[in-house]
Amino acid sequence: MCVNAIIISLTRSDSCDVGRSVSLPNEMRKFLRRIIVVLLFRVSWKKLFVIGTILTVFRVIFQIYSLPNPLTGWIVSPPLVVSSYQRANDGKNSRELSVTSDNQLKKSKHLPAVVSVNSTARNSREVSVTSDNKLKMSKHLAGVVSLNSTARTNRSMQVLERRERLLRRRRRKMNAHLKIIFPPPPVVPDHVQRSIAALKPNEALAYAKSEIEKAPLITDDPDLYAPLFRNISVFKRSYELMELLLKVYTYKEGERPIFHEPHLTGIYSSEGWFMKLMEQNRYFVTRDPEKAHLFYLPYSSRQLQMAVYVPNSHNLRPLSIFLRDYVNMLAAKYPFWNRTHGTDHFLVACHDWGPYILKDHKELIRNTIKALCNADISEGIFKAGKDVSLPETTIRNVRKPLRNVGGKRVSQRPILAFFAGNMHGPVRPKLLQYWKDRDEDMKIYGPLPTRVSRIMSYAEHMKSSKYCLCPMGFEVNSPRIVESIYYECVPVIIADNLALPFDEVLDWSAFSLTVAEKDIPKLKEILLSIPLKRYQVMQHNVKKLQKHFLWKSMPTRYDLFHMILHSVWSRRLNQLQESQIS
Template identity: 30%
Template sequence: MAEHLQSRQMASFMAPCAPLLLLTLSLCFYGVIQAKPLSDLTSPYLSPATFPASYQKMLKTFKIFAYIPEKLQPFGTAVESLFHDSLLKSSFITTNAEDAHLFYLPFPHDSSRNYRGIVRLIRNLRTDFPFWNRTLGADHFYVSCSGIGMNSDRNIVELKKNSVQISCFPTAEGRFIPHKDVSFPHLNDQHLHAPPGNGTAKYLGYLNLNGSGDQNGKLESTFSNELRGDPQFLVESEASDPALYAERLSSSKFCLFFYGGDVSGIGDALQFGCVPVVITERPILDLPFMDVLRWSEIAVFVGAGGGVEGMKKQLGRTCEGDRYERMKNLAMVAGQHFVWNSSPQPYDAFHTVMYQLWLRRHTIRYARWESI
C-alpha cells in the first residue's frame, strides 16, 4: 500500500513544474506511468476500488486516544479549533489507550514558536505514559497550521521527525515532511449556492487577487497585469459578495491560484466545477488529501517559467477532446471532501483528514497489521 501511494504521489509531485514532454519522460524514467483501468478515468480517487470499503472500515474500527491538558489555550485558527472539537466529540475517541491506533497531542496556541511548552508536554508524556517511549512518537499526531520547524531539543527532534503533523495548505517551506505529514484545506464559505443558468462558461479563467500575500507579489503582478487585458480572463482585486462570487466560479472554466499565496478558494472552485489552476515556481508536496485524490485529474499545475502564454497553451491542451469535461466532473466529486461542517458529515473534510490518519496507522504498529 505504501509503495502504491508513493508511486502515485510521485506523479502528482512532478506534474506542476515540467513541460509536457519532459514530464512524460521523467515519469517514465521513475516508472510511475501505468496503464489505468477504465474505472480510474471516471474516479478522482487514487484507489477507487478500495477507498469505499477502507473508509467504512475506518468509521467502524479507528480509535484515537487524546491527551487532554488541564488547561488548553485556544487554537490560532478557526479550522484548527473545528478539527479539534470535531475529533473530541467523534466516535473515534477512546478512553482505553491500549485500544488506540494513534495518539492525539493538542498543542497550545502558536505552537510553531512555543517550543518550551511543547518540550514540557512531551517530557511529561515520557514520565506519565508509556506510549511515547515505545515508538518515539511515531504513532502520535498533532495539529499546527503554521507547522513546526526544527530545533535541537531531543523532544522537538522526535516530534518533527516521527509524529504526524496536520497543517494548513500551503505549509511554510521546510515545515512539511511529505511521506509523513498531511495538510487540510481552509474553511469553505458555506453560504455559496450555485446560481441558476445553463452553466455555460463566460471566461476561460478567473483570478481573484483579494487577500493574496506578499510571497508571490512579483509573480502575481506579472500574471495579473497580462491577464487584465485579455477578454478570456476575469481578474478581480476586491472581495465579492457570496452570490457574485458563486456566479464568478460557475461562469469560469478555470480558477487561478498562486501556490504560496491565498489558496483558500480551491475547495470552492472544485465544488463549482471551476477546475483549479495552480501556478507554482517549485514542486508541490503538501496538497490536501494527496493519499486520497488523484490531483492530476482534478486540477492543472502550471510552472511559472512559461508565463501567461505558457499557461494559456496548457489550458488549451486541457480543453481538447473530452478532457476538460471529465476534469470538471471529477473536480465536483472531489469537492465534497473540502467541505467543513460544524457537525461532521460523511466524506467531508474532517472525515477525509481522519482517513489520511487511518492510512498512517501502520507506520509503527506492525503487531496490529490489518488489510487496508
C-alpha cells in the same frame, strides 16, 4: 360648509362643557381647527392608505423571514413538547399517549391537564393524559383531555402523530449545529467483533494492512465516484477497516484556549473543525489509552499564535518552547510517547507557522504524524508519505459552514480564468505582471477593486469562471483550492512544492490542473489547449469531489472530517510497514 358645521359643533360642545366647569382655551380651539382643515383638505387619503398597506406588508414579510424556521403551513395548534424519554425511544414509545379512565382522571386532578368538554372543531386538537408513571417520564408534556367519543380521540391521535413527526424533523434541522450525530457504525457479525476486540493495537494494524492488500475489486459504488480515485477498491477497503478498527485517545491535559478550544472561523478553521468533531466523537475516540492506535495532541496553532506570540517581534521561539514543554510533560506523565517515540501520535495545525513551531522537539518533528496546511515538501519539515496535507478552508459562518457552496453550469461561465488576492510571496506579483489588464478573458487582480466587487462579488467571479487560479502566497498553501471546489470551478494550482491533500487516494489530474511557476507567461495558452470535452469532464468531477471537502455539523461518511482521519490512519499503516521492512 362642512368645516363651519364642525366648528359650530365644537363651539356648542364647548358651551356644554362650560356648564361642567371645563373649557378649552382659545389657542386649543384654533389648533383643533387647523388639524381638521389639514385632515379634510390637505392630506391625500389614498396615498396614505397605499403607504400604510405597503409598510404593513413589508413588516409582516420581515417578521416571517426573521423566524428561525420559515413558515411552511398554517399553525393549527400549540407546539407539542416531547420528553427526552420519548425521543430516545422513538421506535416504540413516541406514540404512547393513552387515554386514562374516568377514575384515573379523578385521581389526576392535581396534574397539569386541561379538561375540555367542548365538542367543537377547535377543541378536537387534544392530547390525552398518560398514567402517573408516564407523566413522570414526560414531565414536559402538557395534556388536553377530551371527553368526546373514542372515534374522535383516534382521529386526534393521528393528527398528533403527524404533527409530532413534523416537529421532530424541525428540531433536527434547528439543532443540527449543536448536536453532533455521527454516522452509524458498520454492521459486523458478533464473532468478528469478538475477534477484533481481542487484538492488541499493533495486531489490529497488521490485520488491517493484510486485508487492504487483499481488497476486493470494486467497479461501482453509490457513495464513491471512481474517476476521482487512484484505486477505489483499496480506498474503500481501507476506509471500512478504519471504521471497524480505529481507536483514538485524546489527551485531556492542556489549558484553554490553546488546548481543547477550537477556532472555527477564518482561513485557519480546518484545525478547529477537526478538533471540535474529534473531541465530540464517540465512535473513534476511546477513553482507554491501552486500546488506542493513535494519540491526538489537541492543540490549536492559531490559538497558540494569538495567546503567546508578541506582535511584530518576529520571534516564534516562545511558541516552539511552549509546545516542546507540553510534549515533555506528556512524556513524563504517561508511557505512551516514550513507547514509540511519538510515531503513533498526531497533531493538526493549519496556521502558516504550524511546521516552524515544532522545531524545538526533535521527536515531535521527526516521528509524529503532522497534518499541516503548510505542506511544503522543500523545507524538510513536512515529509511526503509520512505527514498529511491538510486542506485549508475558509469558514465565515459557524452555524452554516456550507453557505454559498455550489456553482453555475458550464454555459454560464464566460470568464476563462480568475484570481484576486493580496500580493504575498513571489508568485502572485509575477502573475499580475503578465496578466493584469492584459486580456478580457483573464480576470486577474490584486485585492478585488471596489468598483468591480459592486458589480460582481468574489464568490460570483469564481462561480462564473471556468478556471480558478490558486497561486501560492508566502507559503505554498492556499484556501483558493477548496474555494474552487466549493464553487465548482476547476482549480489551477501554481505552487511547485505543495503536497496536495489526500494525494494518497485522490487522482488530482482528474479534476485540476497544475501549472509550474515558470510557465505563468504561457498560462492562457495552456488553458486554451484543454479540449472542451476534457474541461467538461473535469468540471463534472469537481462537483463529484465536493462532498469530500465539506465540513458538516452533522458529519457523514467520506466528508472532510473522515477524509482527514483516514489520511492519518493511512499514514499510521505506512509507518507499520516501514518498521517491518527496517
